[in-house]
Amino acid sequence: MNNYIVETNQLSKDFSGEVAVNQLSIHIRKNEIYGFLGPNGAGKSTAMKMLLGLLQPSHGSIKLFGKTFNSNQISLLSNVGSLIEEPSYYANLTGYENLEIIQKLLKLPKRNIDEVLKIVKLFDQKDKLVKNYSLGMKQRLGIALAIVKFPKLLILDEPTNGLDPAGIQEIRELIKSLPQKYDMTIIVSSHILSEIEQMATTVGIVNHGQLLFEGHLSDLEEDEKYLFETSDDVTAKRILMFNGFNLDDNKKLIINDNNKDNIATAIRLLVENDVDIYQVCMIRRSLEDVFLDMTGREGSVL
Numbered sequence: 001m002n003n004y005i006v007e008t009n010q011l012s013k014d015f016s017g018e019v020a021v022n023q024l025s026i027h028i029r030k031n032e033i034y035g036f037l038g039p040n041g042a043g044k045s046t047a048m049k050m051l052l053g054l055l056q057p058s059h060g061s062i063k064l065f066g067k068t069f070n071s072n073q074i075s076l077l078s079n080v081g082s083l084i085e086e087p088s089y090y091a092n093l094t095g096y097e098n099l100e101i102i103q104k105l106l107k108l109p110k111r112n113i114d115e116v117l118k119i120v121k122l123f124d125q126k127d128k129l130v131k132n133y134s135l136g137m138k139q140r141l142g143i144a145l146a147i148v149k150f151p152k153l154l155i156l157d158e159p160t161n162g163l164d165p166a167g168i169q170e171i172r173e174l175i176k177s178l179p180q181k182y183d184m185t186i187i188v189s190s191h192i193l194s195e196i197e198q199m200a201t202t203v204g205i206v207n208h209g210q211l212l213f214e215g216h217l218s219d220l221e222e223d224e225k226y227l228f229e230t231s232d233d234v235t236a237k238r239i240l241m242f243n244g245f246n247l248d249d250n251k252k253l254i255i256n257d258n259n260k261d262n263i264a265t266a267i268r269l270l271v272e273n274d275v276d277i278y279q280v281c282m283i284r285r286s287l288e289d290v291f292l293d294m295t296g297r298e299g300s301v302l
């Protein structure tokens, strides 16, 4: 039996016939930080809203904590915290008072307020009015509001959007500290590969509503290849192919092999056949290139 905290099966959503999420099947294990990665408009927010019961799926199903989630199963959401788009708070109240409203509403222990204020590093600013908070502090308060009930599943939609590099790092470190310390599973969306790379244990890459990849980012990293520049690439390719080398389907001469002995053999073969070698260099597509080739280069920010 699997122990997925979130599992969707062919989850789909269309708005007046326009598909926003297309047969999405994702699998999120306990205590993972699952990075939901994709360019703007890929369908991340729509998928997250369906996980929270804020949008009704057009097709497909959702399981939360191993149980089918639908409109009759709203009780499952008592274990889910979320921050979707802008955090909602009362600007004319203090950080503490904002948290107190939720604490009273959900009948949580009062000590949770101080605890989350310390987790998000707002304890010293708890008596300041939220309208006087910086953007980063407001975002941290948004996370505090999402975790004040210490949910088992936390859903964060682009939590670092609009923050400066220091603010981004603070939120990232905060998110990374939660699963082990507080037994949480986290889904965090972003359109920025490097951010997800530094935070997530597993990623789901989406574009045009479809899941293109699910797994570890390291699985997307490519092996090295060797680019040759010779006096006669056509003859060189013929010789190498005849001798069983795996060449890239490319105008340039690229050997798809990262074994140094094999590359030495290729060099010897070409020299023995009177092909001059001007240059041999190792090449590898970066993770950014792999991601951009998957999702399309327009509109992406890395």
Ligand SMILES: Nc1ncnc2c1ncn2[C@@H]1O[C@H](COP(=O)(O)OP(=O)(O)OP(=O)(O)O)[C@@H](O)[C@H]1O
Residues within 6 Å of the ligand: 015, 019, 020, 038, 039, 040, 041, 042, 043, 044, 045, 046, 047, 158, 191
């Ligand atoms: N309520 C809605 N009505 C109509 N179309 C919508 C609605 N919500 C989202 N969409 C469309 O669904 C698609 C996916 O949008 P969504 O916000 O889920 O993407 P996203 O990956 O979260 O991107 P972003 O980071 O820009 O929010 C987009 O084409 C968007 O215009």
